[in-house]
Amino acid sequence: MNYKYLSKWKSEKAIKQVCRETKLALTDNNSLTKRLESIKNNNFSVEVTTQEIVNSSKIYKCSFNSTFKGYGVYRKVLLKSNKCGLLKAESFMPIKYVTGKERFIKVLGNRSLGTYILSPKRFKKHFVQYKVFDRYIFRISVYKFNKKQIQVNEIFPVNHIFAGMTNLKARSKV
Numbered sequence: 001m002n003y004k005y006l007s008k009w010k011s012e013k014a015i016k017q018v019c020r021e022t023k024l025a026l027t028d029n030n031s032l033t034k035r036l037e038s039i040k041n042n043n044f045s046v047e048v049t050t051q052e053i054v055n056s057s058k059i060y061k062c063s064f065n066s067t068f069k070g071y072g073v074y075r076k077v078l079l080k081s082n083k084c085g086l087l088k089a090e091s092f093m094p095i096k097y098v099t100g101k102e103r104f105i106k107v108l109g110n111r112s113l114g115t116y117i118l119s120p121k122r123f124k125k126h127f128v129q130y131k132v133f134d135r136y137i138f139r140i141s142v143y144k145f146n147k148k149q150i151q152v153n154e155i156f157p158v159n160h161i162f163a164g165m166t167n168l169k170a171r172s173k174v
Helices: 005-015 020-026 032-038 100-107
Strands: 045-055 071-081 085-094 124-133 136-145 148-157
Touching: 005 020, 005 124, 020 136, 020 148, 032 071, 032 085, 071 100
Parallel strands: none
Antiparallel strands: 045 071, 071 085, 085 148, 124 136, 136 148
């Protein structure tokens, strides 16, 4: 994703009320799991809570757009770490796009989706949207590779920060 601040300001407008450190953690262009794994003595782990084939109308309404309709693979995980607390992530990939390497989504187990399927050589971040609800911030991202699409929703607490995050580090990967 080529990050151009002036063209992305509308999506980031939703998070203008949060503190600077939280905003930097949310606008970070690197993979969330890679960022959590890079923190020393963090004891990072991924715990799958739900993985099933479900109709998109059955999924939690505020977290997913209506762009994906029909059946797909829904995956919900908890990202546990010592230094950043508990984060949640959900993904939805329409069943018609589960071909090739993506069909291994069912055997990922406790591995992260971002490190296995959403590699930077294949899927590119196409769209990002932020929503703030009470004490949580939703970062909704759509990744594309050829005609395949996957939607990833990461749920952060309002006070989430990465220690040592700078504006340059947050925007480093484009």
